[in-house]
Amino acid sequence: MHEFVPWEGYSAYTSAKAGLSIFTKTLAQETADKGIRVVAIAPAAIQTPISQSVWSDPQSFKDLNEKISMGRLGNPEEIGDVAAFLASDLASYITGTTLAVNGGMLIYPEFRHGG
Structure with missing residues (x-):
């Protein structure tokens, strides 16, 4: 979540998350021609x-x-299902990105009715 959303008072934490994002993209760029896919969850x-x-x-x-x-909150099994999908051939054309699994937190539900 905090790869995408700032969080006051947690600059080190959010910076680390953002760092993982660019690491994922760079590693994917370095390995895509070898058939290696790199995706973050x-x-x-x-x-x-x-x-x-x-x-x-x-x-x-x-x-x-x-x-x-x-x-509602998600459960660990749902994250496991995403990981299994990403590791499968069904996701064979996905690399260099982060998949947000958050029940729609990034679409800011508080703005559903005008903010």
Whole structure:
């Protein structure tokens, strides 16, 4: 998520995410002619232990879900499904990009009704 969206107070974190983006593109450029595909996955709002403090608190959980267009957290299996797809021949023409898997957080649901 924070490869794409700034986050005040977390400049080192967001810079690292942005760095992974250009690393993915550059590595893909260096290896595409060898048949090697390089794709990053950018998950956000996944119900894992690292985000438990958010999803276990009813108000925080409600606030987070309002930031997700699909209105729910993702689960780790959904990220695994994306990884399996990207590793398969179904994704054989995908390289040098980041796939955002975030339930629509990047389309800013708060702007759905005029912002």
